[in-house]
Amino acid sequence: MSVLLPTIDQIRDAAARIAPYATLTPVLRNDALDALVGARLHFKCENLQRGGAFKFRGACNAVWSLNDQEAAHGVVTHSSGNHGNALAMAAATRGIPAHVVVPEGAVRAKLEAIERAGAILHRCAPTIAAREAKAAEVQQATGAIMVHPYADTRVMAGQGTVVLELLQQCGSLDAVMTPIGGGGLSAGCSIAAHGIQKTLAVYGAEPAGADDTAQSLARGARIDDFTPDTICDGLRTLVGEPNLAALREHHVTVITVSDEETIAAMRLLWQALKIIVEVSSATVFAAVLKERELFAGKRVGLVLTGGNVDLDALPW
Amino acid sequence: MSVLLPTIDQIRDAAARIAPYATLTPVLRNDALDALVGARLHFKCENLQRGGAFKFRGACNAVWSLNDQEAAHGVVTHSSGNHGNALAMAAATRGIPAHVVVPEGAVRAKLEAIERAGAILHRCAPTIAAREAKAAEVQQATGAIMVHPYADTRVMAGQGTVVLELLQQCGSLDAVMTPIGGGGLSAGCSIAAHGIQKTLAVYGAEPAGADDTAQSLARGARIDDFTPDTICDGLRTLVGEPNLAALREHHVTVITVSDEETIAAMRLLWQALKIIVEVSSATVFAAVLKERELFAGKRVGLVLTGGNVDLDALPW
Incomplete structure (x- = not known):
């Protein structure tokens, strides 16, 4: 499979193409969560996107x-x-x-x-x-x-509009973070981030039981023999080849978190932000809580990817 | 107690006074809920206000x-x-x-x-x-x-900024609805609504077990001997005297809903909007579901008042 990475112009085109149909999702701030982390967090609420997810x-x-x-x-x-x-x-x-x-x-x-x-x-x-x-x-x-879920130029370009929009909404940031599953969001957002602001640090959050991206980046080659084991149902996919190339090129730092850390972070998000995020989305907040010294005093954009939760099967 | 009702100018002053501290809360739309009701619903998300409520x-x-x-x-x-x-x-x-x-x-x-x-x-x-x-x-x-929770001119003026902001965000509407507890929100919003758009129909939603406002309006005098019995903890208060006067003056129509209807509506809101609203907030959606012929084809603003929920004691 040979899939081209989208350019920043293709991401801008995607933004114009989807504008009649997609929701301009809000960015939430919260004093209590800022105090907890010691950073200024900007939560991009893709759980409020049509269909309840950035997808x-x-x-x-x-x-x-x-x-x-x-x-x-x-x-x-x-x-x-x-x-x-x-x-x-x-x-x-x-x-x-x-x-x-x-x-x-x-x-x-x-x-x-x-x-x-x-x-x-x-x-x-x-x-x-x-x-x-x-x-x-x-x-x-x-x-x-x-239409592949992540190893597709058009899909990556569309997902990249999240960070394009986030930066339009809150001006410059020091860092952005997305969860990493197949890497469509992370690849698109890395390209968008550096297409707009070269100095932006880009992070990804991965469940420890689905850390194929962290392992692939460390080893310098994509792992393709790996069975994910995590409660984060949206992240039980291996990173795509083109996606991995984008993450490497954009120096994306991956932080891994345990399912326990993610569940605790999910509950904190529900309580403080008053929004429903699915467990995969909470990995980014778990990651900043775990590695808070990395983000001390910084303006950090966190992409909350989805809100499709079975209300009869909450994980706490 | 003699408490003056605020004027539309006092509500505009309140909006300017609180602007440095309050959150400009988003208005959410949802195709599935629109289809369910047969109206165009605009959800004003005061659950995303500072402190998790319009208060x-x-x-x-x-x-x-x-x-x-x-x-x-x-x-x-x-x-x-x-x-x-x-x-x-x-x-x-x-x-x-x-x-x-x-x-x-x-x-x-x-x-x-x-x-x-x-x-x-x-x-x-x-x-x-x-x-x-x-x-x-x-x-x-x-x-x-x-600072009385609702029978206070300054408080009513502050609560009225919800509808001021809602109308700025989505232009003209056909109707607005708030829950009614003490009536601070309903009074302030009625005054704001008619100060901006005389044709706006104003509704209130009340739990059947706390329907003192509906009874007071029907009887033409405030009931003050009544013990509310409802799961809606935010609405277990009797409507204030000045508040009732405002509701009468602005021809507010009260729709009463059972706790069962409210709980079902709350769950629908969580599932479709991906936000956490407390049970009192869901009365407005329960009311449009119950009386949907009143709202057929109309643009309706619904104020979701708060999101402070005990996640270990969900009502379903």
């Missing part, structure tokens, strides 16, 4: 980047939830079919949302190989265009 | 309306939680003491927040008479200025 940005950019002939057969993807939902919603904005391959064991609330958004679900075993095989099968049967 | 507006306006001599002895109030917390936070912005009388049985998370904000707590029995007696006692002992 709508990349999916929407991909769907509206297709020409009419490409679009006619619809789109297909495999996703543990939020990207599938996002692609279903994005396809609906253009009136084209969406096929979503979902692994067994995905969060029930997310699957229901994907079906409500009008997508056709295709179930498969919860392995990366099974997902990719099933998606290829659907693609061949329908002629739908594959 | 900071009124308290802040009261604290900064005092002259230096008045302010020196501090402020005192009685409150089931959010107003007490708000007054503590507002007093802290001016560096003056805050005394808060709290009834036994108030939500633990709220009491902890009041203490963290630096107030001195004074406990009393959970009756309105006991609260007022205790507050008078503290007032006499300390010389603190009483």
Whole structure:
């Protein structure tokens, strides 16, 4: 697979392309959390994005980047939830079919949302190989265009609009941090960050049980034989090859956190910010709490990636 | 007690006075909830206000309306939680003491927040008479200025800034709705609404077990012998005399909802909006769901009043 990284201009184009459909999400500040960390935190609330996650940005950019002939057969993807939902919603904005391959064991609330958004679900075993095989099968049967959750130029460009918007909303920052799963958000945001402000430090947060990016960066080569084990269902994916290249090029520092640290951070976010963030999103706050000396006195943008939570299965 | 109602100019002055301290809270839209109700809903998120509730507006306006001599002895109030917390936070912005009388049985998370904000707590029995007696006692002992939770011109003016801001954010609306407890928010918002847009229909939502306002309006006189019984802890107060006069003058229509309807509405708000609202706040959404024919096709502003919830005691 050879996927080009998006440029800052492609990210700006993506921002214009998705503007009619995406929500301009608010940035929240909180004195109590600032005091706890000893930094000035700016929470970019992608949990308040359409579909409850940043994923709508990349999916929407991909769907509206297709020409009419490409679009006619619809789109297909495999996703543990939020990207599938996002692609279903994005396809609906253009009136084209969406096929979503979902692994067994995905969060029930997310699957229901994907079906409500009008997508056709295709179930498969919860392995990366099974997902990719099933998606290829659907693609061949329908002629739908594959929109990969993260190893896709259009998707990365769309996700990069998060940091573009964040910097427009709060001016310059010292650092930004996103969670890292497949690395679509992190790659897009790194490129956006340095396209606007070369001095911005870019961080990623990874669950200790899904630290393939940290390991891949340390080793200098992508690990592809690894089974993630974390409560963070949105981050149980290996970083993509093009994504890893972007993180290397932009000197992204990865901080790993335990699931216990993430759950505690999630609860703090709910209590202080009065918003619902899913467990994967809380990794960034867990990371600044864990490594607070890195951020002392700094202006830090934290991307809260999603809010799709099963209210009957809270992790505390 | 003779308390003047604020004018629209006093509400505009309040907006300017609190601007350095209060949060400009976002207005959220949601396609799924619009479809459910058949109206265009604009959720004004005062759960994202400082202290997690709209009450900071009124308290802040009261604290900064005092002259230096008045302010020196501090402020005192009685409150089931959010107003007490708000007054503590507002007093802290001016560096003056805050005394808060709290009834036994108030939500633990709220009491902890009041203490963290630096107030001195004074406990009393959970009756309105006991609260007022205790507050008078503290007032006499300390010389603190009483800032009543709702029957106070400065407080009503501060609460009215919610609708002032909402209309600035989303242009004209067909209707606005707030929950009604003591009526400070409802009175201030009615005056603000009609000061800006005479055609705006103003609604209030009241728990069926605390429907003293609906009864008082129907009877033409304020009921003062009534013990509220509702899960909505923020609305267990009788409407104030000046507040009732404002609601009558502005033809506020009160819709009553059962606690069951409110709890179901609260859960829907959490799931769809990805924000944490307390049970009292959900009365407004329960009311539009219950009386949806009243709002069909209309642009409706709903004030979500607070987000201070005990995460270990969710009502579902």
